[in-house]
Amino acid sequence: xxxxxxxxxxxxxxxxxxxxREKIRPVRAELDEKEEFPWEIMKVLxxxxxxxxxxxxxxxxxxxxxxxxxxxxxxxAQSCIGVATSFAASGLGxxxxxxxxxxxxKHKYLSEVASGKRIAAFGLTESAAGSDVSGIQTTAVRxxxxxxxxxxxxxxxxxxxxxxxxVLAITDRSxxxxxxxxxxxxxxxxxxxxxxxxxxxxxxxxxxxxLVFQDCRIPKDRLIGREGTGFIVAMKTFDKSRPGIGALGxxxxxxxxxxxxxxxxxxxxxxxxxxxxxxxxHKLANMAIKTEAARxxxxxxxxxxxxxxxxxxxxxxxxxxxxxxxxxxxxxEAVQVxxxxxxxQDYPVEKMMRDAKILQIYEGTNEIQRNIIGQELNxxxxxxxxxxx
Amino acid sequence: MRIVVCIKQxxxxxxxxxxxxxxxxxxxxxxxxxxxxxxxxxxxxLKIKDECGAKVTVMTMGPPQxxxxxxxxxxxxxxxGVLLSDRAFAGSDTWATSTTLAAxxxxxxxxxxxxxxxxxxxxxxxxxxxxxxxxxDIPYATFVKKIERLDDRYLKVTRQTDEGMEVWKLPTPxxxxxxxEVGEPxxxxxxxxxxxxxxxxxxxxxxxxxxxxxxxxxxxxxxQVVRVFSPPRRSNxxxxxxxxxxxxxQLYRHLKEAKxxxx
Numbered sequence: 001x002x003x004x005x006x007x008x009x010x011x012x013x014x015x016x017x018x019x020x021r022e023k024i025r026p027v028r029a030e031l032d033e034k035e036e037f038p039w040e041i042m043k044v045l046x047x048x049x050x051x052x053x054x055x056x057x058x059x060x061x062x063x064x065x066x067x068x069x070x071x072x073x074x075x076x077a078q079s080c081i082g083v084a085t086s087f088a089a090s091g092l093g094x095x096x097x098x099x100x101x102x103x104x105x106k107h108k109y110l111s112e113v114a115s116g117k118r119i120a121a122f123g124l125t126e127s128a129a130g131s132d133v134s135g136i137q138t139t140a141v142r143x144x145x146x147x148x149x150x151x152x153x154x155x156x157x158x159x160x161x162x163x164x165x166x167v168l169a170i171t172d173r174s175x176x177x178x179x180x181x182x183x184x185x186x187x188x189x190x191x192x193x194x195x196x197x198x199x200x201x202x203x204x205x206x207x208x209x210x211l212v213f214q215d216c217r218i219p220k221d222r223l224i225g226r227e228g229t230g231f232i233v234a235m236k237t238f239d240k241s242r243p244g245i246g247a248l249g250x251x252x253x254x255x256x257x258x259x260x261x262x263x264x265x266x267x268x269x270x271x272x273x274x275x276x277x278x279x280x281x282h283k284l285a286n287m288a289i290k291t292e293a294a295r296x297x298x299x300x301x302x303x304x305x306x307x308x309x310x311x312x313x314x315x316x317x318x319x320x321x322x323x324x325x326x327x328x329x330x331x332x333e334a335v336q337v338x339x340x341x342x343x344x345q346d347y348p349v350e351k352m353m354r355d356a357k358i359l360q361i362y363e364g365t366n367e368i369q370r371n372i373i374g375q376e377l378n379x380x381x382x383x384x385x386x387x388x389x
Numbered sequence: 390m391r392i393v394v395c396i397k398q399x400x401x402x403x404x405x406x407x408x409x410x411x412x413x414x415x416x417x418x419x420x421x422x423x424x425x426x427x428x429x430x431x432x433x434x435l436k437i438k439d440e441c442g443a444k445v446t447v448m449t450m451g452p453p454q455x456x457x458x459x460x461x462x463x464x465x466x467x468x469x470g471v472l473l474s475d476r477a478f479a480g481s482d483t484w485a486t487s488t489t490l491a492a493x494x495x496x497x498x499x500x501x502x503x504x505x506x507x508x509x510x511x512x513x514x515x516x517x518x519x520x521x522x523x524x525x526d527i528p529y530a531t532f533v534k535k536i537e538r539l540d541d542r543y544l545k546v547t548r549q550t551d552e553g554m555e556v557w558k559l560p561t562p563x564x565x566x567x568x569x570e571v572g573e574p575x576x577x578x579x580x581x582x583x584x585x586x587x588x589x590x591x592x593x594x595x596x597x598x599x600x601x602x603x604x605x606x607x608x609x610x611x612x613q614v615v616r617v618f619s620p621p622r623r624s625n626x627x628x629x630x631x632x633x634x635x636x637x638x639q640l641y642r643h644l645k646e647a648k649x650x651x652x
Contacts, residue, residue, distance in 0.1 A: 011582050019576060049579035062579060 001292065003299050005071070012053065012068055016075035019044055024079035031082060031205035032351050035197070037161050038083045038205050045076075045087055046116020054091060054240075055098060059110035065306035066240050070247035070298060077251025078258075081355045082205030084251060086119075088244050089157040089206070092363075093120030095237040096166040096182050100225035105184060109164055121162035123153040123185070123211050124234060131368050133168075133234065134176070138213060140169035140183060145220050147171075147183065149213040152195070157362070159209030160194040163187040167211065168234060171227050180230030184222045191216030202354035235313065242316040242363060243305060246298040249323030249359050253291040256327075256334035256352045260284060263338050274337075283337055287330045294323040314376035317369040324359035324366055331356040390443040390538075392434045392502045394467070395490055395521070396427035398451055398458045399511040407619050423458050426506025428574040430567050433536055434504050435466045435575065441538055444468050446497065450478055450489050456590050463585035464577035471497070475594035480607030483512070487520035489605050492598040494525060502544070503564040507532055515566070522564035530557055534570035 005013065023044050031038055045051060054069040055061025062068070069091055076084035094113045097105055112118040129135035138151025149169055156165075165185040172179035185192055195210025225233055261284055264275035274280045301315045331353040335342035342349045360366045400419040408415050434445045447462045449455050450473040459470030473493050481489065494500050503522070508515035515531070522529030535547035539558065548555040549568055559565075577585075595602050603609065627643060629636045644652045 007586070008583065011579060011586070015577055015579055015582060022576065044576060047578055048576060053579075 001296075003295075008064075009068060009071055012050070012064075012071050013075055015048055016050060016072040017078070019048060019050075020076050020079035024076065024083050028080040028083070028205070029345070029348065029351065031080070033204075033345075035199065035204045037207045038086060039161075041083055042086065042116065042119065050087070051090060051116035051119075052114030055094070055110050055114040056106075059106050059114060061110065061114040065302075066243055067299065067302035067306055070243050070302045073244050073247040074251040074254075074295075074298075077248045078255040080205060080351075081248050081252050081359070082203040084248055085203050085206045085358075086158060086161075088241075088248060089121055090119040090162065091244065092122040092237065092241045093158065093162060093164060093166050095240050096122075096224050096233050097184065099236055099240070100182070100229065100233050101184075102221070104221065105224070109184060113164065118163040119158055119161065120164040120166070121156055121158035122237070123156050123159075123165050123167035125153060125155050126151070127154050131365060133231070136168060136170060136180065138167070138169040139173075140171050140181060142171070142220070143217075146217050147220055147223065149183070149185075149191070149216040149218065151213050153211035153213075155198065155208050155362075156211050157206055157208055159207060159211055160187075160197065161207045165211065166224065166237075167213075168230050171230075175228060177231050178228045181227045182224040182230050182233045183218065184224060185211075185213075185216070185218065189216055189218055201357060202351070203358050238364065239312045239316045240305060242320040242369075243298050243302040245359060245363050246294065246301075246319035246323035249320075249327035249356075250291060250295045250298060252327040252352055252356055252359070253287070253294065253323070253330040256331045256349055256356075257284070257287050257291055259347070259349055259352075260287065260334040260337040263341070280337060283333050287333050290326040291330060294326045297322055311376075314373050314380075317364070317372040317376075320359075320363065321366045321369040321373070324356075327356040327359050328353075390437065390441065390501045391497075391499055392437060392443050392445045392504060393494055393497065393500050394427070394430045394434045394445065394447045394462070394504045395517070396431065396447055396449045396458060396462065396506075397424045397509045397511075398422070398449065398455050399424045399509055402510050407617065421454070421458070423461060424506050424509045424511075426508060426510070426567070426569070428462075428506075429569050429571050430504040430506050431462050431465060431467060432574040433533075433565075433567050433571040434502075436572060437502075437536065437538065438466070446471060448473065448490065448493050450474070450481070450486060450493075453592075459590055460585040460588065461577075463588050464582040465575055466578070466581050469588065470590045472590055472592045473594075473598065474592050475602075475605075477595045477600075477602040477608075478606045480610065481605065482610035482612045483514050483516040483520060484611050485605050485607075485609040487517050487524055488609060489598065489600065490517065491521045491524040492600050493593060494521070496593065496598055501561045503527075503562070505564070505566045507566045507568050518564060518566040525562075525564070527562045527564055528559050529564040529566070530559060531566045533565045533567045536565065536567075536571065 023041050050072050052061035053064045057063040073084055073088050097109050113120050126136050140147045140149045167183050167185050168180055170179055171181040191214045193212045198208040264280050265273050267274045298319050301319050305312055334349040335353050338349055341347050398421045401422045406415045437443050438445050445467045446469050447459055447467045448471040453474055456472055473489055478489055505518040519529055530546050530548055532549050533546045534549045537545040539545050542560055544559045546557050629639045
């Protein structure tokens with residue numbers, strides 16, 4: 001379907017698709033098996049200018065927005081969301097700086113992220129703070145011209161590989177939700193180390209590690225925005241990044257759909273290609289309907305997000321939920337279409353099904369997204385004066 | 390440093406078919422691609438540009454559609470493109486092609502290095518590079534796998550031959566034909582892609598190049614393709630099996646029966 005992309009947006013799609021086809025698809029199975037961080041592909045992406053899509057031109061980026069970033073993520077995700085997650089997570093790490101960083105921070109860090117010279121990561125989750133972000137224990141204590149961080153972040157995507165980290169820490173526990181702040185941490189800061197690399201069900205090309213802060217001393221100008229704005233920074237960052245998770249979902253779903261449809265046309269049983277059977281046609285039809293619906297939702301929302309709407313959490317959450325659930329369902333059905341072959345590691349849909357599961361979990365579980373949507377609905381309808389009865 | 394890379398559009402050989410009746414290539418519906426070896430030449434030029442700075446121009450002779458191939462190299466980082474296009478150039482053999490390309494390089498003036506792929510995958514002649522160098526009266530090296538810039542005047546190049554490797558010192562201006570070992574072609578970047586879309590491609594015809602239309606194209610060609618065909622399957626094949634000793638013994642017997650000289 002024609003989504004009326006500009007010439008530049010089409011170029012982004014073409015380029016990301018070319019990288020996915022030529023550089024990611026041939027190695028995805030190997031990266032998955034070896035759990036290897038895709039540095040070679042990150043270098044190609046760096047040279048392609050795609051890391052800077054959403055970063056303003058003044059800081060070396062391409063001056064696009066959420067939509068342009070989603071277009072690239074979707075194409076990369078068609079081949080492997082392990083690689084695409086590593087790419088997208090750099091954006092998640094950089095967004096707090098894009099949104100709330102000082103001029104100096106933007107000049108220093110965004111130009112490096114845009115060029116892909118250094119990749120970024122986002123550090124929020126802790127062992128006792130998953131869905132309940134208010135449970136975070138990591139602290140940052142002001143000491144003259146410095147902050148001293150203590151605590152451990154868990155399951156941080158790009159952990160150990162990234163060089164720039166946006167990290168949430170409590171600066172004043174007495175203030176509750178207004179007592180958290182975001183900081184920029186650099187790999188190599190004294191007292192900042194990494195835990196072991198986690199072994200995962202899927203997206204095994206991506207790196208997931210603990211960030212460990214032991215009396216980690218950083219200059220005070222690493223604070224993003226003002227003290228106490230940490231949760232706002234996190235929420236606004238998620239509004240920008242959640243359509244990107246949706247884009248990972250539509251990419252994965254399309255990738256699984258493509259393989260299932262191609263296979264169904266070639267596989268002959270009972271003397272006919274299995275695509276001629278209604279049972280298979282209906283499966284493919286359902287897969288295509290959901291994938292296209294998810295794409296339409298994400299493209300629309302991403303465009304809307306680029307108008308900087310004051311309140312976008314509801315639609316951002318919808319993108320994440322719908323595309324994540326769609327990816328899981330489409331990948332599972334793709335395995336079913338391929339039957340026994342689909343279950344074997346020799347065929348890519350087995351990996352896609354393992355990979356898809358994360359989309360319902362990370363960056364806020366789909367249950368939490370539904371909570372957000374539900375709470376927003378409650379607020380919206382509470383404000384309405386008219387009755388629908 | 391000024392580098393010119395000569396490229397050629399060829400049919401995507403993965404999909405090439407020969408028409409069984411006319412014995413010619415079926416070109417309809419076959420996508421054109423840049424000759425893969427020429428992309429290695431582009432990469433070699435861009436590497437030199439990365440390392441010591443250079444202006445890289447890409448040039449091709451072909452129909453107006455070849456413009457697309459030039460822009461594709463621009464999207465990978467080439468600075469500008471020149472299209473040699475004229476009805477008079479149609480039907481060129483390697484000699485007429487070399488004559489035309491050499492005229493293009495002469496028109497550009499101060500060129501330090503001309504790079505070509507070792508051969509085109511459609512004709513597989515590997516003649517155009519050396520012919521151009523001869524016409525331009527500059528030194529050349531073929532099957533180059535590594536290029537180093539020694540100083541303003543000399544290059545050190547490593548050639549891959551069947552017997553092994555040769556290291557040459559070559560004065561510039563020079564022409565090199567390269568093999569895939571020079572490096573995997575880089576992919577486009579978004580900025581270059583955007584620039585490529587808008588770039589002005591110079592188009593030079595026979596008169597702009599100062600060429601006599603009768604000395605180029607079909608008229609200027611010394612060779613003509615009479616027929617292209619798939620060789621008939623050979624039926625008199627013998628499969629030799631058994632242990633090494635048995636195979637040697639059988640091979641000797643067959644060669645002897647065939648009266649191969651020296652056996």
